[in-house]
Amino acid sequence: MNRKRLNEEEIKAMCKRMRLHAMDMALAAGSRGAHVSGSLSCIEIYAVLYGAILNYDLDNLLWNDRDRFIAGKEHARLAEFPARAEMGFYPVEVLNSFEENDGLLVGHQLKREIGNEYGSMSLGMEMSFVVGKAIIAKQTQQKYHVYCLLGDAECEEGSVWESFISAAHYKLDNLTVIIDRNYMSVDGNTEELMAQLDMQKKMEAFGWESVTIDGHDIHQLVEALSHKPQGKPYAIVAKTVKGKGVSFIENNRSWHQSVLNENQYRQAVEEIQKG
Amino acid sequence: MAINPALIKAYAKLGQKGAAAGIGMMELAKRDPDMRVVVADSVAIASLDRFYTNYPDRVINAGISEQSMVGIAAGLSSEDGRAVYACTYAEFVVTRALEFVRHNLAYHNFNVKLVGNSAGFAMETLSISHWATEDIAFTRALPNMTILSAADSLEAIKCVIAAHEVKGPVYVRLSGLLNCPIVYDKDFDFQVGKANVLREGEDVTVFATGMMVREALDAAALLSAQGVNCTVIDMHTIKPMDTDCLDKAIQSSKLLVTVEEHSVIGGLGGAVAEYLSAKTNTPRLVRIGVNDFFCKLGDLRFCWEQHGLTAPQIAERITKEINK
Structure with missing residues (x-):
């Protein structure tokens, strides 16, 4: 298996580079704007998944035993694509083609050869797909594990909970879901708009094993993601800050999908490099 | 099997x-x-x-x-x-x-x-x-x-x-319900995209689908007694549409009719209308189906009757249309 395993220090350094890539991509997206803040909240989650947890083989990206990662909150591509570029799925330069017409990284496409196991985007679309994938993986005795990242506000979609019920019912202990708990949706704070309350308790009440961690703490992420559940699916509630790492973007709802100008770009890069 | x-x-x-x-x-x-x-x-x-x-x-x-x-x-x-x-x-x-x-x-x-x-x-x-x-x-x-x-x-x-x-x-x-009326009383060839001609007549071509195939055949029998001869085609594949059989009907029939237990908007009738719209000198098309309203509640036949989907109603409608 051709794949680097990064230690925690290396992952921290990778996160910094990923944030810088994210700013480059946001700048390149120009007037179309990019989903900046929701990407910055899950940088560490993506870095730990691709840097330390997922099994994959860079010499054969379609290797049958690779772990299956399915992205929910799929607009967070400024975190997802840099993680794969950093780990060698494609050259970092490819990130410059983000959102180019008919490009490799445009829109939401199913492209297994670059690690896109599904194209969901419409919120709440991926959980049922993931449950189907995990069921057939068990029935056909596959070695791989199935991972899925969801947004906390995405869990306002009822279809997500339909599938949470099924995952527990079918005892899918080959499934780990990470919920990016950044407490924000497009219109603002989730607890003011549509309170999600204690998501760990909810998952446990639905028959899942669950844990709540600091989603920016590399060590906690590595530990939580290394755990393999027994007889139950597993949900990691990762508490994060939307826009993490750039002061004027953090917890600022106007940055859900926004245009980054040159001045803002320079300030963001400076803050990320210092941070 | x-x-x-x-x-x-x-x-x-x-x-x-x-x-x-x-x-x-x-x-x-x-x-x-x-x-x-x-x-x-x-x-x-x-x-x-x-x-x-x-x-x-x-x-x-x-x-x-x-x-x-x-x-x-x-x-x-x-x-x-x-x-x-x-x-x-x-x-x-x-x-x-x-x-x-x-x-x-x-x-x-x-x-x-x-x-x-x-x-x-x-x-x-x-x-x-x-x-x-x-x-x-x-x-x-x-x-x-x-x-x-x-x-x-x-x-x-x-x-x-x-x-x-x-x-x-x-x-x-x-x-349909239990005890579904029989259209095919012996084995037949089923090919996706290839419609089945069940009855041939030179005046009218009726394209029907689902439960309306039986009704259309019965309507054709009623019409035949009045001297109106219908071709009845089972359009078991709605997409992709069998355009060969449409082309034949365009050339040979005076009137085209679609019958379906589905809205007259966007279903079989809609598909045929779309196809005809790109052709010149085509026969008139009459779309029989669920009309654009929610009918009164009741059993299958009661609903069919409100939309003119029973065999006698289909026959009557075709008679009226052919004499226009």
Whole structure:
């Protein structure tokens, strides 16, 4: 298996580079704007998944035993694509083609050869797909594990909970879901708009094993993601800050999908490099 | 699979969904151990009891959650392209789950077969919420979809089996009640995309689908007594449309008629109208189907009558139109 395993220090350094890539991509997206803040909240989650947890083989990206990662909150591509570029799925330069017409990284496409196991985007679309994938993986005795990242506000979609019920019912202990708990949706704070309350308790009440961690703490992420559940699916509630790492973007709802100008770009890069 | 007149009568008793599940799906299970069936608390609703008893591990019940059912079906098929059948009421597998159908079947092209039963007014007094009268319109607008619609129980069996041979998404539309009237009283050739001419006459061509094929044949018999001769065609494939048979009818008939237990907007009639709109010097087209209003609630025939879908009403309408 051709794949680097990064230690925690290396992952921290990778996160910094990923944030810088994210700013480059946001700048390149120009007037179309990019989903900046929701990407910055899950940088560490993506870095730990691709840097330390997922099994994959860079010499054969379609290797049958690779772990299956399915992205929910799929607009967070400024975190997802840099993680794969950093780990060698494609050259970092490819990130410059983000959102180019008919490009490799445009829109939401199913492209297994670059690690896109599904194209969901419409919120709440991926959980049922993931449950189907995990069921057939068990029935056909596959070695791989199935991972899925969801947004906390995405869990306002009822279809997500339909599938949470099924995952527990079918005892899918080959499934780990990470919920990016950044407490924000497009219109603002989730607890003011549509309170999600204690998501760990909810998952446990639905028959899942669950844990709540600091989603920016590399060590906690590595530990939580290394755990393999027994007889139950597993949900990691990762508490994060939307826009993490750039002061004027953090917890600022106007940055859900926004245009980054040159001045803002320079300030963001400076803050990320210092941070 | 044995087909003879006695069995055809037995299949008819089971109704379209009973025959499709009890005979067609059982046959597929024998041929393809990888095939999976997803239901939404609809083992009984889709007449899959026998299938489930024989192959419990091949049936995944998503609970009463049709969106999840379609998503799970896509996930099950996503690794090796195995055929996965999602079976429940037509209204729910299509309309309730439509975005999941559009995304997973139409866009991602997963090898999922929707089997929608009790389409049209077959749910009778469960009424509007359970009637599927726009389902063809919804699925026909989606790229990559194949749409099959069975005229009787034997054809329902052939539809679910043919769906397995199509590599990609299919919507199989089943309708009617138990004791489904027989259209095909002996074995016949079923090819996806190739319509079946059941009766030939030089005046009018009637394109019918689903339960309306039997009604159209009976209407043609009534008309024949009045000296009006109809060709009646079973349009079991709504998409892709058999344009050869349309071209023939355009050249040879004075009047074209479509009959369906579905909205006159966007279904078989809509598809034929779209095709004709690009042609010159075509005969007039009369679209008979569910008109653009919700009718009064009641049993199957009561609903059909309000939309002019019984054989005598179809015959009367054709007589009126041909004399215009």
